[in-house]
Amino acid sequence: MDGVLFALRMLLVVALYAFLGALLWALLRECDSTSAPAAPTSRLTRLPGDEAESTSERCYAIRSAAWIGRDPNCLVHADDEFASARHAQVLWRAEDQAWWIEDNLSRNGTFVNGQPVMRSRLKDGDVIRVGRMQFKFESDGAAFS
Numbered sequence: 001m002d003g004v005l006f007a008l009r010m011l012l013v014v015a016l017y018a019f020l021g022a023l024l025w026a027l028l029r030e031c032d033s034t035s036a037p038a039a040p041t042s043r044l045t046r047l048p049g050d051e052a053e054s055t056s057e058r059c060y061a062i063r064s065a066a067w068i069g070r071d072p073n074c075l076v077h078a079d080d081e082f083a084s085a086r087h088a089q090v091l092w093r094a095e096d097q098a099w100w101i102e103d104n105l106s107r108n109g110t111f112v113n114g115q116p117v118m119r120s121r122l123k124d125g126d127v128i129r130v131g132r133m134q135f136k137f138e139s140d141g142a143a144f145s
Contacts, residue, residue: 038063038064039063039064039092039094039099040092040139040140041061041062041063041139041140042061042062042090042099042122042137042138042139042140043059043060043061043062043137043138043139043140044059044060044062044066044068044076044090044128044135044136044137044138045058045059045060045135045136045138046058046059046060046133046134046135047127047134047135047136049132049133049134060075060076060135062075062090062099064091064092065089065090065091065092066089066090066091067086067087067088067089067104068083068087068088068089068090068128068130068135069083069084069085069086069087069088069104069130070083070084070085070087071085071086074086076090076135078130078131078133080130080131080132080133081131082108082131082132083106083108083130083131083133084104084106084107084108086104087103087104087106087110087130087131088101088102088103088104088106088110088128088130089101089102089104090122090128090137096121098121098122099121099122099137099139100119100120100121100122101117101119101120101122101128101137102118102119103117103118103119106130108131110128110129110130111128111129111130112126112127112128112129113126113127114127114129122137122139123137124137124138124139125137125138
């Protein structure tokens, strides 16, 4: 009798592992088939400003998301005392197939084409102002209207 119980327990363990394996395989297949298309590359080009220390343009490539701010870890480093450490974020939203900018509750605000924004959809050619620095947004993708 002990041998039969042991065999039934082993059969139950094998069936449980087979079920979990099939479930994992199905979930992985679903994730592969519904993965969002990659974001088109975009660029932020720093526009020359009134400040005398830097009149050269600097271009930053953005592939999925980028922080703008004084923090040296930000992709777009804003060396400006009027910019917050993590002032704003430019990010791709797959559900909209569009680039957005979101202010990170900065003290001096984020501006798109001269208008203050908390969150705004970006279009090719938009001018973003963070502190006293301005950037032109350009997209390589055709997802913009």
